[in-house]
Amino acid sequence: MRKGDETRERILEIAEMSVLAKGFAATSIEEIIAEAGITKSGFFYHFKDKNELAHIMLKRYVCANDRVFDDVIERGHQLSDDPLQAFLISLKLLAEVMSDLPNGHPGCLIACICYQERQFDREVLNLTARSVEAWNARFRAILDNIALEHPPRDPIDFDDVADMLSCVVDGSIIMSKALNDPSRIERQVMAFRSFIKLLFSSTPQIRVPLPNSTGVSGTVN
Amino acid sequence: MRKGDETRERILEIAEMSVLAKGFAATSIEEIIAEAGITKSGFFYHFKDKNELAHIMLKRYVCANDRVFDDVIERGHQLSDDPLQAFLISLKLLAEVMSDLPNGHPGCLIACICYQERQFDREVLNLTARSVEAWNARFRAILDNIALEHPPRDPIDFDDVADMLSCVVDGSIIMSKALNDPSRIERQVMAFRSFIKLLFSSTPQIRVPLPNSTGVSGTVN
DNA sequence: CTGAAACAGTACCGGAGGTACAGTATTCCG
DNA sequence: CGGAATACTGTACCTCCGGTACTGTTTCAG
Structure with missing residues (x-):
């Protein structure tokens, strides 16, 4: 046993x-x-066959990935009470986790399955869809939480911003494979982080231009 | 013949x-x-064998993709003399091209090959790498051109911003396949466009008479 | 008319997924 | 302590597919 x-x-x-x-x-x-x-x-x-292997493999992957995201998000919240700061910290941690793999990121099983979709049954494809939706919803909730305290500077749909994180991660994994450069993933997550910073960080626009009034930007690295 | x-x-x-x-x-x-x-x-x-098929198929794909990008960028330049506006128009056109496919985007052959890299020889893998590098370099040049007239509001490496477009496109193709929703690609390209807008659009507050005190990057770290 | 281009036909090999069982060693549980 | 489940091994076999190796056959341009 x-x-x-x-x-x-x-x-x-x-x-x-x-x-x-x-x-x-x-x-x-x-x-x-x-x-x-x-x-x-x-x-x-x-x-019992190769298809069952794929199914169990995918379940295993989704669980492992969820744990990584849970951990990163939780550690972000532990390090800051401000939702924006917490998310920025989480993104930094995520970037570090992605680059901490010795032989480069092995790849995203979801992406791999999507590019061979006709080989798998509905059960597998449904699981991939549901896990992507779950991640997107989670990021979306974080963004909503941030927006309560930090009004966004662009009227972009938060669903799209939430989707963008998964897209950037998956896309950068591909680029890291294509160019054989693991650092691309970390840099892309940090680029997305810049986007979040630009989208939510308050500008000194309204404030009087005092020399030390760099606002939130001073605390954001 | x-x-x-x-x-x-x-x-x-x-x-x-x-x-x-x-x-x-x-x-x-x-x-x-x-x-x-x-x-x-x-x-x-x-x-002569399946590998040669892959090689010629990839060459064909890269050429077709280059034509799409050439066309979109050229049309952007025709519609505006300002490099930022031209790129924003190009991105809008790119988003439209991506969503104008009847059965959804069939997928990126580069990404597909990267997720099955051990099946291909060095020649094929080198071609994928060189084409990705070429695209990144092209986008990078556009950003440099924009920065000459529009100072960026975040000290992010332009190489990473240039990479991000490919990453977002490839990532969103995966998401569109996973969720069976072709519109995701268009929306992600538009989200990247928002990032470019936020990164380069001038803010009214920055307008100060002295040229060297307009350092936006100094206030938003 | 001829010869190259563009195939079709046939036969065969080896490797891999998958099936079907029969047998065996280990371990847990009563 | 003994049986039963667990966790395999061994053998044999089938089919499909990529790939090789030929020998035709048709079409069409020069």
Whole structure:
């Protein structure tokens, strides 16, 4: 029972890395079992077919990703009571997490599946859609919270701003792969952070131009 | 000779659609030839193997994409002499082009290849990298040109801002696929446009008689 | 008329996904 | 302590597909 879970986890880890590097169809079961040190029978004991492997792999990925976001957002709130500052800190932390991977970011399984959608069943595709929606809704809620205290400087739809974070992360992962430069992800998250700063940070417009009245900008790095 | 090019083009079109929907490995030659109405011999007359198909397909895609960007940027310059206004117009046009596809955007072949990189040889991967670099450099040049007349309101690296456009487009294509909502691409390009507007648009408060005291970057860190 | 271009036809190989079981070692639980 | 579930191994087999290697056959331009 305990040992079975361990093998199962090893298979999922190897499979995920292979899928992110070669795609789902090009990920051969024979290669997975060779690397995991098991036989084909062992593989099919844990997963009835390749589709079930994809399904469980995706669930695992979504959970892991949720934990990362939860952690980053929670740590942001611990470090500042102001919702804008907390989110800016969270984005900085997210940028750091993204760049702290030794061999570069392995890739986003959601993006990977979207580019091979015809290979997967509705159940898998629905799970990808629901997880993307959940992330977008979460970011949207954060933005609403910020706007209560910091009026936005552009009448842009917050849904689009919320979506933009996922888009920038996924897009920068692709660019980091294309150019073989892991730092692109961190820099893009920081670029999005600049956007948030510009969108919400109050301008000294109304205030009297005193030399030290740099307002919020002084505290925002 | 003429007929051969036509068949070749048909194969490439069918193959590209299949690769973007199912991935490269899952795209079977037998399916391509069935849809194209030719035999396997006919296919291998035009392409010596699947890898050559990928290589020519990618070249074709990069050329087509370059044409789209050229067109959009040129039309922007025709409609305004101000570099900022011209770029904002170009972005609006780009957003429209992206949403004007009947069945949603079929996907970015570069992104698709990046998520299956281990399936392709160095030649293909180098071509993806060089085309991404070319796009980034082009956007970077536009930003430099804008900055000559419109000082940026945030000391962000222009390389990152230039990268961001590609990232947002690629990321939003993924989101549009994940959520089955083609409008996301257009909205994300427009969100990036808001960022450009916020970054370069002059604020009335900054207008001070002395030229060197207009350092916006000094107040908004 | 001829020869190159543009295919079609046929046959075959190897690898991979998947099925079907039969057997075995380990471990947990009563 | 013993049976039963758990966690596999081993073997055999089937089908599909990418790819190779040929030998025709049709079309059309020079």
